[in-house]
Amino acid sequence: MLAASVVVGAGTFGTFPRLELVLLLLLTGVVFWIAHVHAHLFGARLAQRPPDLAVVRRVCREEWTIVKAAVPPAVAVGVGPVLGLDVQGGQWLALSVAVTGQVGWSVAAARQAGAPVRLLVLSALVNLVLGLVILASKLWLKH
Numbered sequence: 001m002l003a004a005s006v007v008v009g010a011g012t013f014g015t016f017p018r019l020e021l022v023l024l025l026l027l028t029g030v031v032f033w034i035a036h037v038h039a040h041l042f043g044a045r046l047a048q049r050p051p052d053l054a055v056v057r058r059v060c061r062e063e064w065t066i067v068k069a070a071v072p073p074a075v076a077v078g079v080g081p082v083l084g085l086d087v088q089g090g091q092w093l094a095l096s097v098a099v100t101g102q103v104g105w106s107v108a109a110a111r112q113a114g115a116p117v118r119l120l121v122l123s124a125l126v127n128l129v130l131g132l133v134i135l136a137s138k139l140w141l142k143h
Contacts, residue, residue: 001130002032002066003073004098007091008138017087022074025094029070036063069105073098095138099131 006028010021040059041051051059073094080090106127110120 001098001102001127001134002028003070004095004102004131004134006070007073007094007098008134008141010091018077018080018090021077021087021091021094025070025074025077026067029067033063033066036066069098069101072101091138095135099128099135102131103127 003025006025007021010024037056037059040063041056076094076097077090080087080093083089083093085093103124106123107120110123115123
């Protein structure tokens with residue numbers, strides 16, 4: 001959802017719109033990753049005891065999926081010209097990839113957790129609705 005929100009909120013681009021959107025997607029992923037790592041390490045653990053290097057590495061690794069989630073939409077923007085898409089077409093492709101990824105990963109996580117089928121479906125539907133809200137906001141904002 002973060003990547004989809006970045007695409008919607010990107011607005012006007014400068015001289016190199018595709019490159020700027022790719023960098024914005026990736027850098028936003030990295031910044032949110034750092035924020036999540038910080039929150040995990042210092043939010044709960046610092047009150048008890050300082051984290052050791054093993055804990056820092058584990059939290060960094062666990063939260064790395066935030067950065068990885070930004071890669072497919074960034075790639076979608078980058079390959080847009082190969083597919084004959086203008087900048088706006090690349091944005092729509094990136095949004096589609098981001099929402100599809102969110103739905104797919106939510107189902108995969110629920111499945112890995114052993115959730116029953118009805119919860120898998122519910123997870124997919126909730127994430128799809130959230131994605132559609134983001135897509136609708138793009139239409140509403142008329143980027």
